[in-house]
Amino acid sequence: MARISLKDVRKSYGATEVIHGVSIDVDDGEFVVIVGPSGCGKSTLLRMVAGLEVITKGTISIDGRVVNDLEPRARDIAMVFQNYALYPHMSVRENMAYGLKISGMAKPEIAARVARAAKMLELAPYLDRKPRALSGGQRQRVAMGRALVRDPAAFLLDEPLSNLDAKLRVQMRLQIKQLQRSVGTTSLYVTHDQVEAMTLADRLIVMNAGRAEQIDTPMAIYERPASTFVAGFIGSPAMNLVPVTVAEGGVVLPGGTVLALPGLALPAVGSALRFGVRPEHLQAQSPDSGAPEAQASESGMPEAPALTLEVFAVETLGADAYAHCLFPGGSDHPDEGFVVRLPGNTAARQGDRIRVSLDLSALHLFDDTSGRRIGEAV
Amino acid sequence: MADGAMIGTSLRSRLMGHFLLVLGVIVVVFPIYYVFVASTHTVQTILRPPLPLLPGPEGPANYAEAIFGGVGRIGGVGVGRLLWNTTVVALGIAVGKIIISMASAYAIVFFRFPLRMACFWLIFITLMLPVEVRILPTYKVMVELHLIDTYAGLILPLIASATATLLFRQFFMTIPNELLEAARVDGAGPWRFFRDILLPLSLTNIAALFVILFIYGWTQYLWPLLITNSNSMNTIVIALRKMISFADADTPWNLVMVTSILAILPPILVVVLMQRWFVKGLVETEK
Numbered sequence: 001m002a003r004i005s006l007k008d009v010r011k012s013y014g015a016t017e018v019i020h021g022v023s024i025d026v027d028d029g030e031f032v033v034i035v036g037p038s039g040c041g042k043s044t045l046l047r048m049v050a051g052l053e054v055i056t057k058g059t060i061s062i063d064g065r066v067v068n069d070l071e072p073r074a075r076d077i078a079m080v081f082q083n084y085a086l087y088p089h090m091s092v093r094e095n096m097a098y099g100l101k102i103s104g105m106a107k108p109e110i111a112a113r114v115a116r117a118a119k120m121l122e123l124a125p126y127l128d129r130k131p132r133a134l135s136g137g138q139r140q141r142v143a144m145g146r147a148l149v150r151d152p153a154a155f156l157l158d159e160p161l162s163n164l165d166a167k168l169r170v171q172m173r174l175q176i177k178q179l180q181r182s183v184g185t186t187s188l189y190v191t192h193d194q195v196e197a198m199t200l201a202d203r204l205i206v207m208n209a210g211r212a213e214q215i216d217t218p219m220a221i222y223e224r225p226a227s228t229f230v231a232g233f234i235g236s237p238a239m240n241l242v243p244v245t246v247a248e249g250g251v252v253l254p255g256g257t258v259l260a261l262p263g264l265a266l267p268a269v270g271s272a273l274r275f276g277v278r279p280e281h282l283q284a285q286s287p288d289s290g291a292p293e294a295q296a297s298e299s300g301m302p303e304a305p306a307l308t309l310e311v312f313a314v315e316t317l318g319a320d321a322y323a324h325c326l327f328p329g330g331s332d333h334p335d336e337g338f339v340v341r342l343p344g345n346t347a348a349r350q351g352d353r354i355r356v357s358l359d360l361s362a363l364h365l366f367d368d369t370s371g372r373r374i375g376e377a378v
Numbered sequence: 379m380a381d382g383a384m385i386g387t388s389l390r391s392r393l394m395g396h397f398l399l400v401l402g403v404i405v406v407v408f409p410i411y412y413v414f415v416a417s418t419h420t421v422q423t424i425l426r427p428p429l430p431l432l433p434g435p436e437g438p439a440n441y442a443e444a445i446f447g448g449v450g451r452i453g454g455v456g457v458g459r460l461l462w463n464t465t466v467v468a469l470g471i472a473v474g475k476i477i478i479s480m481a482s483a484y485a486i487v488f489f490r491f492p493l494r495m496a497c498f499w500l501i502f503i504t505l506m507l508p509v510e511v512r513i514l515p516t517y518k519v520m521v522e523l524h525l526i527d528t529y530a531g532l533i534l535p536l537i538a539s540a541t542a543t544l545l546f547r548q549f550f551m552t553i554p555n556e557l558l559e560a561a562r563v564d565g566a567g568p569w570r571f572f573r574d575i576l577l578p579l580s581l582t583n584i585a586a587l588f589v590i591l592f593i594y595g596w597t598q599y600l601w602p603l604l605i606t607n608s609n610s611m612n613t614i615v616i617a618l619r620k621m622i623s624f625a626d627a628d629t630p631w632n633l634v635m636v637t638s639i640l641a642i643l644p645p646i647l648v649v650v651l652m653q654r655w656f657v658k659g660l661v662e663t664e665k
Contacts, residue, residue, distance in 0.1 A: 052559050073565030085556035089578040098574070099564035146564075 002063035002076075002153035002186055003028050004049065009058035011044055011210075019045055020210045021058065026203075029184045031177075035197035036207035037233070042190045043158055045207070049188060050079050050156050062153055073102075078147035082159040084139045086131040086146075092118075093127040096145045110149075117145040120179065137168045144176070148183070155180070155187040161196065173199060194234050198222070206230045224364075228371040231276050231364055237322060240338045243368060244275040250305075251275055254330030259305050264360065265375050272368035279322060279339040281362035284346075285355045304357040309338055311352045321346045323354065410642070417441070417635035424631045436632065444636040452620050453609035457637050460614040463529075464596055465644065467613055470533035471595030472588050479542035480580070484572060486543075487550040488558065498547070505540040510600065517604055527611045532602055536595070542587055549583050550576070585655035593645045614641045 004026040011019040019041045026032050034042040047053040049060055051072035059066050067075045078099075086095050093114055100110045118124045121141040131139055140160060147155050160176070161169045177200055180187050191197055197204055198218045206213045206221060206229075214226040218234075225231035231239045244251040246269050250260040253275070267273070285306065309325035312332075323346070325338045340356050348354055365374050416424055418437035423429070448454035485491075486498050516535045525531030553576070561571045602613045612620070618637050623629045 050559075050563060052562065072559075072563045077563065079560070079563045081556045081560060083554065083556055085554065085560035087557065087560075087575055089575075098566075102565040102570060146560075 004154055004186060004188065005059075005061045006045075006049070007059045007061075009045065009048060009060060010056050011041070011048060011053065012056045017056075018210050019048075019056075022205070022207075022212045023058075024205060024212070024215055026186055026188065029186055031180050031187045031189065031200060031202045032205060033189045033191060033197045033201035033203075034205045034207060035191055035194060035201075035233070038192055040207040041210040042192075042205075042207045046156050046158055046188055046190045049154075050077055051075050076153040077156055078150040078152040078154075080143045080147050080155070080157040080160045082162055084131075084143040084163075086139060086142055088131055091128050091130055092123060092134070092142050092145075095131065095142055096149050099146065099150050113149045113151070114145075117148040120148065120182075121145050136164050137172065140164060140172060144179070148179070151185075153186065155185050155189075157187065157189040159191055160189075162191070162193070169196075176200065195236060198234065204234075206233060208233075224373070225276075226373050228274050228276070228366045231366065235278055237279055237339050239276050239278045239364070241274045241276045241366070242327075242336055242338060244273050246271045246273060253307070253327055254336040255327035256329055257308070257327070259307065261305060261360065261363070264363075264365075266365075267374065273374070274366040274368050274371070276364035276366060277358050277362060279341040282340045282356040282358055284340060284342055284348075285357055304359065306355055306357040307338075308353055308355050309340065311348050311354060312350055314342075314346070314348055314350065316344060316346075319344050321348075323348050325354070328353065413635050413638050417632060417639050419632060421630060421632050424635075440632045440636050444633045444640070449617075449621060449630060449633050449637075452612065452617050455609045455612070455617070457614070457617075457633075457640055459610060460612060460617045460637070461640060461644070463532075463611060464613040464615070464641075466529050467532045467598070467602070468592050468595035468644075470529065471536050471598075472591035474533060474537035475539040475542050475591050476584055476587060478537060479539050480546050480584075482543050483546035483550055484576065487547055488568070488571075501540050501543050504538070505544075509536070513600070513604065520605060525605075527606055527608045531605045532611075532613070535605075536598065536601060539591075542591070545583065545587065546580070549580060553579065582655060585652055589648055589652050592648050596645050 006022055006024050006026075008021045008023050009019060010017060010021050022045060024032070034045060036042045044053055048055050049062075051067065051070060051074075055068050059068055061067060062075055062077070072079075087098065090098065096114045096117060097110050100113065114127070115124075118127055121144060123138070123141055123145055126134060126138060126142075131142065134142065140163075143160065147157075157176075161172050164172060173196055176189075189200060191200075201218050203215065204218050204221050205215050208229045214221055214230045216224075221230060221234050225234060225239070228241055232241060242254060244253055244259075246252075246266050247258050248269060249262065249266075250258050251266070251273065253259050283304070308328060309323075310328050311323045311325050313324040315322045315324070321342045321344050323340045323342050325340055326332055327336060327338065330336050340354065342348060342354075366372060367374050412429070415431065415433050416429060417440055419430070419434040419440075420436050423434060423436075444457040446456055446458065448456045482497075482501060486494060486501075520526060520531050520535065523531075525534070557575065558571065561575055566574060597615060598613065599615055599619075602616050603619075606612050606616065609617070609620075614637065618634065618641060621630065621634050621637065
């Protein structure tokens with residue numbers, strides 16, 4: 001167990017810099033998830049910690065020791081690869097024992113460790129099988145076991161669940177979380193799946209184009225995303241982010257309606273903003289849109305600002321339904337689409353108009369050009 | 379008739395098919411059988427046509443004479459000695475080629491060093507020149523190294539193999555990079571990775587290559603003919619050629635036939651014994 005510390009870590013291939021300075025201190029026993037779209041540099045960052053990629057600039061230290069120039073084996077880490085990278089000619093037992101054997105550990109100790117890991121991962125019946133005789137989930141567990149027996153300072157996991165089917169992925173996600181809790185080993189976990197990231201992480205690093213956009217706990221990132229990128233990436237379905245301009249005491253929505261935002265500190269009138277609100281933070285005032293216009297005009301609630309939207313598609317998922325809406329009088333540009341969560345049994349149909357109110361505390365405003373968060377939601 | 383028309387489900391077409399197959403087998407096998415029959419008769423019987431179609435009583439005597447007694451036309455050297463020579467040469471060439479080509483392919487695929495691709499192309503372009511082109515300079519080198527009439531002289535010039543290097547390079551390139559990285563994280567250095575992971579994964583390829591190279595070494599003709607002067611260092615193929623005189627009466631045909639049979643047995647044995655591995659290596663890539 002150990003602390004991992006990254007200080008302004010950079011990576012260049014030739015003249016092209018792909019990681020633009022990432023710094024984080026990972027606490028002892030902490031589970032940190034690096035999440036981002038493909039090509040954002042998250043795997044490269046992990047591989048630099050593992051020692052599989054050269055660090056161009058900055059320092060990485062594990063347990064206070066700078067490891068920049070150490071070989072992977074000298075860093076006291078264990079890694080789980082996306083395609084498991086099990087040795088195909090070795091049995092499950094040999095796969096797990098290989099690293100220990102190289103380190104010159106005594107045979108009884110190796111056997112004891114393998115047996116303990118096999119028990120934890122329910123692999124005991126398969127110890128003498130070759131990897132090709134195992135299912136995907138079992139191979140994944142062998143890869144975990146190979147990391148576990150080493151009892152390393154840190155686990156590095158590179159998209160370990162992405163080759164599994166959806167159901168197994170959920171199951172293994174829970175298992176990995178429990179396993180990490182019980183052994184308490186510092187872990188770095190790379191994924192592109194924001195659900196995995198949210199559920200597993202003590203802290204998240206959201207990466208985009210080689211930069212750490214935000215480093216915080218999952219809930220803090222969900223509640224206060226630092227940029228439009230983070231806002232759109234974390235949370236499912238994605239946050240609505242529509243372009244607006246600031247008006248006196250509110251913002252001008254697509255289609256020209258002015259939405260009053262009382263009590264909110266807004267930038268200068270005329271500035272371009274992104275107006276963000278999550279589909280689950282919208283309250284449909286007339287879920288059964290029998291006569292949406294009439295009802296809306298009657299119930300003018302001054303406290304919660306409300307929007308009128310035109311439904312163009314409804315996706316029913318069972319418990320919930322997602323209404324994909326546009327602003328009346330606005331364009332159908334994808335940027336101006338607006339998703340509202342409705343109850344699963346909603347009667348809203350294509351062409352209906354619905355009126356939704358929003359909670360000011362769940363409102364996010366971002367600068368349109370830089371994409372950075374501005375102001376504090378109340 | 380729709381499905382079976384091509385293969386033939388009717389009795390007549392099946393009989394026809396088998397007839398053709400049997401005919402094919404006879405065409406291939408009969409000459410070899412006839413060599414065997416000839417090896418069990420005396421020279422006199424062989425030289426007085428027609429040769430009987432069944433094995434004669436002289437078999438054990440002929441084989442004993444050839445193996446232990448020695449053949450007069452090649453200086454009284456026994457076929458046993460020839461078989462030993464040829465086995466050493468064929469094994470030396472096959473094993474040597476595999477070791478050298480694996481080592482060079484390992485270096486080219488898994489290490490980054492200056493002029494790596496230049497090295498690869500240098501090896502590769504040697505494929506473009508037949509051995510015969512360099513045979514005189516090679517002979518001169520061997521003379522100056524005093525390697526005439528030695529096993530080293532027979533083996534060394536034939537041991538480098540661009541083809542095998544290329545084959546191993548292609549196979550090594552199919553090994554997933556993650557496997558190498560997993561081994562690095564597990565603490566395996568280059569030598570351990572080669573021994574513990576690459577070598578076991580290459581076994582089927584090695585077996586297939588071994589069969590091909592063993593037969594290649596066994597049937598070498600031109601180079602052993604040049605490099606050996608002493609009869610006792612001949613390979614079996616060269617000795618066979620030397621036994622045959624222009625005059626029929628001077629040729630111990632019964633012993634020639636015995637030698638022929640003994641010359642083809644070891645390669646057949648290698649193929650049969652390694653067939654399982656051989657086929658596996660050709661069709662299966664175990665990853």
